[in-house]
Each structure stands twice: as C-alpha cells, then as structure tokens.
Amino acid sequence: MTRLLSSETFDTPCRIEVEQSAAHFHAHVKLAGGIEIEPGDRVQVHGDPITVGFGESIVLHRHATVRKAGILRRTWTRFAGYFELAELYEVSFTAGRL
Numbered sequence: 279m280t281r282l283l284s285s286e287t288f289d290t291p292c293r294i295e296v297e298q299s300a301a302h303f304h305a306h307v308k309l310a311g312g313i314e315i316e317p318g319d320r321v322q323v324h325g326d327p328i329t330v331g332f333g334e335s336i337v338l339h340r341h342a343t344v345r346k347a348g349i350l351r352r353t354w355t356r357f358a359g360y361f362e363l364a365e366l367y368e369v370s371f372t373a374g375r376l
Contacts, residue, residue, distance in 0.1 A: 285348045292342040296328055297335035309342060318347030318355035 291310040297303070307323060315321060325340045347355065 285351070286346040287343065289341055289343050292323060292340055294323065294328065294338045294340060295335070296330045296338075298330045299333050299335070302335075307342065309344065313344065315344075316347065316352060317359065318351040320345040320347075 290313060293308045293310075294305070295308070296305045305328075307321065309315070309321070321342050321344050323340055323342045325338075328336065328338065330336050
C-alpha cells in the first residue's frame with residue numbers, strides 16, 4: 279500500500295538508556311520489536327521527564343507513540359537534510375598561518 283500523504287500511528291514499548299558522566303553523555307531510545315525509524319518519522323516517549331545526576335546512569339521501560347512518515351514527508355526530510363548537513367561543513371583555502 280502506497281502512503282503518499284497518510285501516515286501510520288501506533289504505540290509500542292520502549293527502553294530508555296540515559297547516562298551522564300565524564301566519559302559518556304547520552305540518551306538512547308530503543309523501540310520494541312526492532313522497529314526502524316526512518317527520515318520524517320516521529321517518536322514521542324510518554325512519562326515524566328527524566329533527570330540523571332552527574333556520574334549516574336539509568337535504564338527505564340516506557341511506552342512510545344510512533345508516527346511513520348508518508349512518502350512526501352520522508353522525501354522532503356531527506357532532501358532538506360542534505361542542505362542542513364552542508365551547513366556543518368566549513369572549508370578554508372588559506373595558505374599557511376594568519
């Protein structure tokens with residue numbers, strides 16, 4: 279079934295890993311069942327805000343709502359992403375020291 283404008287929305291369990299230390303500073307969400315997130319998809323994790331002190335890590339299990347993008351949104355997101363990535367590049371052709 280081709281999804282041009284429409285999108286699929288569903289709830290799924292998820293695992294949240296958060297760590298804040300001198301070696302690591304990250305928050306990862308893993309959706310149950312190996313659900314793949316693609317450009318344009320949206321994920322909303324439900325529950326209270328998570329607070330982790332320095333030197334701590336936490337693993338939580340919650341539910342998330344996933345909204346899969348339609349073909350137009352997915353294509354636009356990929357297209358726009360190339361331009362946003364290009365903004366990160368800074369090239370200099372100066373010779374030697376200033």
